Amino acid sequence: MTIKTAGGDIVVTGLEYFDLEQTLRCGQCFRYHALPKGGYLCLAADKAVHAFDKGAGTLVLSGCTYEDFEGFWRGYFDLDRDYAALRRGINADPLLQEAMDACSGIRVLRQDFFETLISFIISANNNIPRIRGIVERLCARFGQPRFIGGETYYTFPRPQDLAARTLEELAPVRAGFRAKYILSAARMVLSGEINEADIRSLPLEKAREILMHIPGVGPKVAHCVLLYGAGRLTAFPADVWIRRVLRESYGGEDCDPAVFGPYAGLAQMYLFHHARITAGRAKAAPGAVMAAAR
DNA sequence: TGGCAGGGTCATA
């Protein structure tokens, strides 16, 4: 990997297994917007950047300082991890191999812990367009304004920005029954009852158990927070899509994720995204059997 | 225009 600056942009070349679109659209994050000129506005925690995938392992970041790149985006996009080695650590059967080939550019974003926690609490019994809307309104109401490329965006609220709020104040966000969970989570993080360092370092099951003390956090959301917000690549969020894959191809929903190896979480991302794009194609094809229908 | 389902969790039985 080589990093250069050119005309105020950060140009990263020589990336293996990197595809910006796959990485953003595989369901691990909710704050990104396609730009008219191509590329994406990526929002994360209190940062924003314009990101352009130029193909052939080249990523161009625009609108951020070199310090922000080094201090934040380089880690966020997981640019320093050797994905070839990671992939070798996955026990790939033919189906998983197909998914790994089709979605080879997915990277596990290293997202902000609190943002990930709140975002996936919001995801419960919800669809992606609506999740994105709720997250956007939450930021617009309780985050701080920032400016990039002449546009205003809002930072993700910090625990202290939400903890003292009331359900009435959250009503315009239209999170529904999840509003009370958002407030509880913010209060538990602010008070230290939920400690990010513990979630990152304790044994996975213990960390998951702690997260599940938060109202609105069940097994699935806890695993999402562990994988996307705490860098725990063994975490294995099993949603309806993955449960269906396990049921149809791995002998049942109770299949132990350990069969995929130490990076089961990454294997899950390949399987999840692959299942969704396959279902999308089946849906788009005229007369296609809805094999992926639940 | 209306009805359904949604990347889950919780309370209750």
Place this chain on the structure above:
DNA sequence: TATGACCCTGCC
């Protein structure tokens, strides 16, 4: 362990 309720909006 199973079932219904929860908010509300995108989508068919």
